Amino acid sequence: MELPDMRQVLSLVLLAQLWTLPLPTTAAEITDLTVSQTSTPSYLVLDGTIEAVKAATVSAQTSGRIVKLNFDVNDLVPAGASLLEITSKEQGAELAAAEASYARAKALDVEAQQTLTRYQALFPQGAISKGAMDQAIANAKSTQQAASAALAQVTKARENLKYTVVAAPYAGVMTERHVEQGETVTIGQPLLSGYATDKMRVVMQVPQQYRQALVEAGSVQVTLADGREFSVNNAQIFGFSDRQSHAYKVRLPLPDNTPALLPGSWVKARFVVSQRPQLHIPTSALYSVNELTGVYLKVDDRYVLQQIRIGENSHDQVEVLAGLQNGDVIASNAYQVLLQRSGK
Template sequence: MTAISRTLFTLLAFSTLTTQAASLETLEVMSKPHANWLTLDASIEAVKAATVSAQTSGRIVKLNYDVNDVVPEGAALLEITSKEQGAELASYEADLAKATALNVEAQAQFKRYTELFPQGAISKGAMDEATANAKAAEQAVSAAKARVIKATESLKYTVVSAPFSGIVTERLVELGETVSVGQPLLSGFSPSQMRAITQVPQRYIPQLKNAPEFIVRLNDGRELTSQDLTIFSFADPVTHSYQVRINLPKDEANLQPGTWVKALFKNGEREKIQLPTSALITMNELSSVYLKKGDQFVLTQVRVTEPLDGEVEVLAGLKSGDIVAMDAYQVLLEQKQ
């Protein structure tokens, strides 16, 4: 007979034995209202996450950052050839200078004709032509300025800058590769602000709206409380659940997008019986307590949850008003003696 079998045989043999309870500490079982926490799976995602794309065409001549690099806001991520854009800007600047000179001449002629026309020295047709030329020259200058601004921006696009400080998660191009407008280049996220995403079943939404608060339990044991929630106003047509965004405290360390966490929220209250683990005798999957009946203790089987903070919840086997031994193994020891 093995040691476990002998111990189990001893427990069964002494389960109907009694012992005097005068010197043993006891505990009265009390059913108390506790918050009914609903636990859901959630994933972490970054509030700020983006994929930068090319806004001009050209060949990549410099890559300054790669995957997992930390990038400050405004830093140059990569550079694209700029000769074509520079030449275009120079051409438009020359057109602007020409349009400006013609406008100066047209405005001067219009001013002279305006002074001579009342004296009858200029015909009505010549005055109308001078007026039209002055307006056309002025609009030509505006158009030339717009082309210069566009070319200047196109030249700036040859240096792709980081929209915010963060970490590079994906590089989609190689050095020397030719890119076109709209082609994705690099992806990244900002670690300063994270949120948890979970799916809440439809039947729990009214309760969540009445008490909008979540506890996010991380894998390292930390618990983050948040009341900053965004409950989507529409349900998923397949799962009939609502997506909820839980904004987490800023600058919280060691939060990585894509990791799984637990999200808990209160779903009303329920009556609950809790006992300290010292009141339990556990053998394999069998859990029992010593229930006091009169002046004696009787071994009684119970069904309990996993221990948490030194206590277990009794699911079956006890009711309010029952008295159990505080130290079950002490009772077992006295029975053996």
């Protein structure tokens, strides 16, 4: 038994596909399309994470026992709000003692300054000896310095008392609590951690072979998990690479006060690394049946079905990976070619 010719099989397949399509009453004229090559940017896509620009851990600046905790993890804290309170009896007593010492030193200084003023008036008349005058001058300077030192102690004690109420340095979210109510803390001990919500950035690692491409690109497209996109033009590239990965750390500042940005979230960042030639044709020029994808290539005065391999489809345009060359002429609408061949 003879095997059927492949051209006959292809014709039968085309006719079968044609009968499955809704046919119009009249066939439009076939228009030609010249395939032209365009230069398309090639992107490098990297993973990045969101981090807060301002993130800090508040530590104790005085010692004492925690008597009150006003916020917990995940709470939104206003700027300047009281985070926690530490016992202040000892600090208050130190402030009272420092103020008393300053009052005494101030009184002695006033007396010494008044004595010096009287001696300065009597000394030209010879009523005060040179030694008494020198002693009055030295005593006035000494009491003045003592008053200044006592005032410094008052300032120090007052600040130490303020440290018993730990305030938020900026508005943000509390991420960690290192102490519990009733716990005794010492100077320098971590208390609370948090970050500011108004300024965020994306951090990513760029392989060293693409560092110069990033510099030349000038712009990085950042895509969040929810689909939002940002164009960052002021990428901050570190001047040194990681010792293990040999990649460069890059920071991408995001617009201030952008809502719903969570530190630690994954994002996609892409930038142009090269330009490559591409062929694009409209999707209307495609003919697809089963595993076959092709176009009608114009050869002399007739159209020949040419199998092609396609890539991404975007905005009714499809990329041709193989099967066509720059300058080829194809039918812009494969459907009209089928109509003419069917005799309609």
